[in-house]
Amino acid sequence: GQQLNQSPQSMFIQEGEDVSMNCTSSSIFNTWLWYKQDPGEGPVLLIALYKAGELTSNGRLTAQFGITRKDSFLNISASIPSDVGIYFCAGLGETSGSRLTFGEGTQLTVNP
């Protein structure tokens, strides 16, 4: 089946730093979604991307849909302590119907 490789697996940064994480796939995706999950909570949708090359922002977060349609990245600028959590990418592929494929997640730790 389809797989998403998400990296890095974890990040430890200082408050105020910028963060970048990405997901890659061997197959084409039509939709990329980025989620944040806090401990004990369900994933919360941050950004949705629908077209190759699309660049979308949500506050300090910016995500891009790769030109090849096989990758996406998420940037967080000027990180703050509440950015701590697990970030997941998810994609909707050409052959997956309505079923999302999830990346393995990036655990972000922000030191004040």
Next chain:
Amino acid sequence: SAVISQKPSRDICQRGTSLTIQCQVDSQVTMMFWYRQQPGQSLTLIATANQGSEATYESGFVIDKFPISRPNLTFSTLTVSNMSPEDSSIYLCSVWGTSGANEQFFGPGTRLTVL
């Protein structure tokens, strides 16, 4: 967006028993999805629940272990049957939003611990 609630939020169960998890959505949706998230892991799709038909299970998941009900367009239940410690996970339900855009929203999850 969609507002999703789940009950219970957490439970501790004994081996061999069963637990039914409820999922309620604030709007009518065609498909509801059930995921499992094992400790420290990503989300794995268990099944897709369609109203009026049997659920569609992913590879590795079977109806006898995870029976699903979908009595109407706003509600679904997932039962974890004959539980073992390996079933200790967070169980999440999700739906696609009703705006027409491909956005999937998740409930808060049910944290299950099996002793």
